[in-house]
Each structure stands twice: as C-alpha cells, then as structure tokens.
Amino acid sequence: MRRKVKHAGALLSTALIVQMATACAGASNNGASVEPSSSPAASSGAPASSQASSPAAAPSSSSGERVTLRVMDWADSEKSYREQFIKDFEAKYPNIKIEYTLLTVDQFQNTILTAIKTGDAPDLFPIPATMKLSTAVKEGWYQPLDAYIDDAFKSSFVDGAFTEGTTMLGGQIYSIPALTGVPSTLVFYNKKLFREAGLDPDSPPKTYGEFRAAAMKITDAGKGKYYGIIEGGKQIGRWKLAAIEWSALAGSGFGSESPLSLKDGQASYDSEAMLGVFDLFTGLKKDGSYHAKTMSLSAPEARALFAEGQAGFIVQGEWNVGTWTKNNPDLDFGVMAPPVPDEGQKGYLPRSTYAPWIGMSAATKHPEEAALYLKEYFSKEYQSVLVKNGDRFSVLKDVNESSADIPQFKQYYDIVQQYSRLIPSVAVRNPEVSAVLANFKDPKPGLGDILQGAVAGALKDPATLLKQLSGQTDKALDAAIEQAKAGGAKVERSDFSFSNWSPDKDFSAEDYQALK
C-alpha cells in the first residue's frame, strides 16, 4: 500500500512538470515586450461623439488630504520623459503622489489580472493588447470617463480618437488612445553606407528589384563588416506586420483590423501581392543581404546594430528616430517608403482607427485625481515633449505639425500621409463584432511564423503553407462568428466586407453611413 502511495506521488509529481514549465514561463525573456506596440490608428474615422458631458469635476486639492494615485503600464520608450512628467505633476499638485509602475507587456497582462481579481487594481491602467474594450468593460474593469472630462479636453484630440466600438461603448468614453498609429514598417537607411556602396542617398530604391539590388551592393561593399539589411528576426510580430503592410502596398487589401482582405472579403494569404512580398524577402536572403545575426535578434537589438552602421536598411517604426537621435547623434540616416512591386504601387499602407489605451479603474477611490492625471498627460505641454523627442506621433490636434523638429521624424510623417490610407474598421461598423474577435482563435503557424521560417530557410514552399493558413483563417473566423451568434451578438460574415472601400481613399464616416 505504502509503495503504491509512493508511486502515485512520483507519478503526480511528474505530471506537474508541464504545469511547472508553463508556470515559470512568465519570467522568461520575450523580445516582443520591449517593442512599443504599433497599434495603428489614424485620423477621421468616424464622427467623434457629440454627446455633451458634465463639466470636469474639480479636483479635491483643496481638501489637503494626501492621495496616492497608482498608474501602471508598459510604455517603456517614454520612461525618461514620464519620470520628469511625474515630478512636475507632483510639484504642481502637492497633495497627489503618483505611484507609477512600468512593466513589460507580458508582466503587465498577468499583474493586472491578479490586481483586478484581488480588488487591488491601479487607478489608471491601459487595456492589454489582446483584449477588446467591450470584454474589459463587461468584466467590470473600467468606468466611463465622461463625468470627469470636459468638452475642451475631448476636443483637443484629433477627430476619430473617440469612436463607438473602439474607445467608446454605448455612447460613453471608456478609454483614451495613446498613439496616432501610423504604419511602422517604413524603411530607414544608412546614408554613409549608401555612399560607400556607390548609391545615391537622395534617391533611395523604389521597387522590389531596386531594393534587392541596393541591398546587394551594400553587402558587397561591406565585405562582411556590414550587410544590406538587418531585422529583429526573432520577433514574429515584426515579420507579420511587414507582410501585412507591404503586401497592402502591393494591393493585397490586408490590414491589422481584420483577418480578411478588404479587397475580396477572403482570407487570401496566398494572393499574388502576398507571394510577391515573400519572394522579395526570401530573395534578399538568397542574395546574402540579411545581416548574419538577423534571426537571433530582437527589434531593439537590431535597431542598435543598425545605429552602429552594421546594415544599410532596417524596416521599423517612427519611435526609432527619437532613440537614434538621442543615442547615436553620428548616425546619418534617411527614411523612405517601403518598396513597391516592379510593376508599380497597387495599394496603400493601411492605417487603422485609434486603438484604446488608458482607462480608469471601476474601483478607483480617486476618480477626480485620476482625471487630473489624464488631463496633464494629454496636455499639449507633455505631448509635445514626446513629439519633439521623436518618441511618437501624438493623438492631440496640431501637436505633430507644430512640435516635430527632427527632420527624419517630419519626413516619416509626410511619407505616412502620402503612402497610407485609413482602412475601414469592422468594430466601428458593427461594435458587436468585438464578440467575434474575442472568440477568434489565431491559426498557427501564422503569417509571421511563415515569413520568418521562409527567410530562415527552414521551409521550402511557403505558398502551400499560406494557402493552408487561408483555409484555416476562414474556418476560425466562421467558428468565431457562430460562437458570437450563439452568445446573442448580431453579427454576420458580411460585416467583414466593405463594398464601398477603395484602396486609395480614407474610409470616412460617410462611407460607414452609406453601408447602413
């Protein structure tokens, strides 16, 4: 008997192995976590809420009672500016003490769940990247902000920042976006290496063919010291984003808001435009143009090596400009639009509606002080610090135009205006679709996995896998729609098709109206 018990114990402890493996996983290194999220968003999606709200309540600064306000997020790129912001805030409002916790994305997700469940949620916290606002509100995480913010505050944001289905629910504002999400797959190039390779830094390559040729020239000139292109190859998310955005420029109709193409309403991941992007990337690999370390790097590491002059190109987002200007003043770099197919541009980079970011805990005891923090954080003074330093494009009106003074940052902005268009959002068209997206299970291997594998040389025939992915995505979406319907949501697959979408035009509020 005793022996049996002993055996059972041994078996149970072996059964624990896998549990242990998953339990300790949270602490592991995750390259993606240090990369600022690229939640794309843009202007003039749908009319901002016209609902009048009560004027902002006055903060209780006169009461003399000392209040501790807890803020938690993962905005690591603005750390130094935020520390100064908090100092200034506490000096201005001596009765409020800010307890700010900066986590990585992964840490944040686990911490916030535990905090909310134990009734210990911070007063202000952003929504985890994979969570939909409707789910979070249904779970009782956030409270409407309308009672604490005034019209002047709301109107300081660009049009479309507050939209039903993304940052608003049932006509009330629950969340404020943090970024003007612009495409984050523009190409930065090193002008010094361009000159050494005999290329003209003032006319960077425009087509796939020119891009490959330029990368090859730089690699040849580098003789092993530097290469044509470097990427954070470890990060699946970066590959996925490049595949989606570059293929959209070639006319695939994909965007980050829906798993389906806007062009044909299908999960056509094996379309010509997508295969073209795959050919380009695998071609760069065949040419030997990728930096030898590419596959083992995270995006921030690749960014640092690019800044050291180890590669001619890097596909990255606007936040790099600030980092390089600050840390690598000698780096002579330019920014250009992603290359287009040799036959020419067939589409535009997708720009999405604003993604929700920070909201106020439903359980906060200090809503007025929290609103005061939001007011200062989204003030022109602080936001222009972020823009001036090249950290991000702000969600406030006019700040980007008036505060951007790093030339490449301005140039990035101009290229985005020229090469990207606002794509329709399924969630704006029918807010109930968020139930579908909450039930949607990503087919794996996903687009990013496949592109990464193809560039690594680990798979010979990406086209077959892309076709498979198309089928699986279709199935997963249908299953998610069925599940949402069973849960009472009024959704149809046709919600994902936009008959009046034209790739070269911003999808406007009138376009949404026309669909009704």
Added chain:
Amino acid sequence: MRRTGETKKSRLKVQAWCWLFLTPTLLLFLAFQAWPILAGIYYAMLDWSGLTSDSTFVGTDNFVSVANDYYFWNAFKNSFKFMLGVVPLHLIVPLVLAVILNRPGLRGASFYRTLIFLPVVTTTSIVGIIMVFIWGSDGAVNGALHGIGLLDAPIDWLGNPSWSMFTVVIVSVWKNLGINMVYWLAGLQSIPKELYEAAEMDGARGSKLFFRITVPLLLPIGAVILLLNVVNSLKAFDLIKTMTNGGPFFATDVVSTYIYRYAFSSEMGLPQLGYAAAAGIFFAVTICVLAALQNVITKRIKGRSPL
C-alpha cells in the same frame, strides 16, 4: 493480551506523530501540487482565454484538437529528440569526468570540479541569452572554428534548422555537466575501496577494474540519474525559449514552448488557456507512462545489482 494492546497503542501513537509531522508537507502538496493538477484537468475541458470570467465547457474538444494538430506532434517529437540527444551525453560525459576527478592524488581536482559545476548555478535563461551571442554567426564558436581552419564560412548555429537542435543540445549538456558529475562522484565515492584492493590483488587492472567493479556498482545510481535527466530534459523550457524560441520554424519547438505559445501569447484573438492545459495534460500522461516504465526497468537493474 495486555501487552499486545499496549504495543498497538504505542504504534498508533507513533503513527499519529508521523501524520502530525507530515501535515505541513501534505498541506503544501495539496495546495501547490494536487490542486493545480486537478484545476489543470478542469481547465483543459474549457474554452477559456484565462483573461475573462466567461468560459464554456467543451468536454474533450480541446484534447481532440490537440491530437489533430500537426504542430503539437512536431513539438512532441522534438521533445523526445531533445531528450534522446541530451540524456546519453548527460550520462557518459560527466561519468568520464567524474572517474578522472575521483582519482586519488589528482592535483587541483577541487578546482576543476568547481569549474565544471559553475554553469549549474547560473540561471538557465541567462545562459541561453549569452549563448545566443557565443553561438551567433559572428560569435566565438564560429570564430574559433574558423581560426583553426575547420570552417570556411560561418555556420548559423541557431538560425539554420539543421543545426539549431544540435546547438541547444550541446549547450544543455554543458550547462548540466556539473550536476551530473556530482551525482556520479557521489556514486563513485560510495564504492568501498577494499573491493578495488581485493581485485588488484587478484590481478585486475585498468579497464577491467572499471568495467567489472565500477560500472556494475554504479548501475543503481545510474538508473536514478537517468530518470532525473529524462524528466528534466522533457520539461526543458527556459534554455530553448531564450535561445531559439522554438524556431527556426518550429525546428526546436518542444511541448513546453508549444504550451507557452497558446497559453500566454496571441496575435489577434485572446490566448487559449484551456487548449494549452489540454496539451499539457496530454503530454503529462505520456511522461507518467514513461516514468512508470522506467520504474519497472530500474527495479530490474536494482534486482541484478550486487549491492
């Protein structure tokens, strides 16, 4: 009559004390091992992201999907590939080192022992991150191989699917060399010296001593080392996560990294904790079967051992 009653009573008393002393461990076991296992089994039957409070009971659906997923079986296969690569090396190399370092009169034995043991006390994920540099295409390994003329062009040890598994296996062997060597040393030092002396008197020398005395007497402890290594290699996570993250294209994806991907990360939808739990249990059952098998084998070996 009275006497047996008394012995019974005192035996009961002893048992009561035993249980009393066991209670803290038992409580900890129930709270942190038994409960998570039971909860894991329950979660495996839910369609649940782990983030929200709404979960749907789906019965065995998750298990069916796991069993039908090509990439789960790929990870399953890789887990065993890793195990088969690591375990023989984990047994043989440290044994050789232990035998060498166990020689009486070897100068600096404790220095070498410390040197070999050092990686064991280093955090695995840190080792993984550092190794990415050392085994990188312009890292020290390629540099050294190029320097001695073995390589013309650098090998992409981690980025090339044909080499990546080999690389993580080698690093794992290096990392665990020390602890296995200590196990073997303990085994070696438990062999009575008289046996060697007697054998030497009978004229046995060198390899004969090793194969006729050392090896048979080490078998029981060898079985334990084998068990520990099999189990540890099947649950390998941190080294693979940090060195290759399962890549390139799932070439080093083991069950633990597979589970991690489903439980804690997602691209468009929410994570799938229920599915991940099902994969975990599926795998745990396999390990249990293996552990039971190994138990039987161990006993056979022990039965044959002269000790």
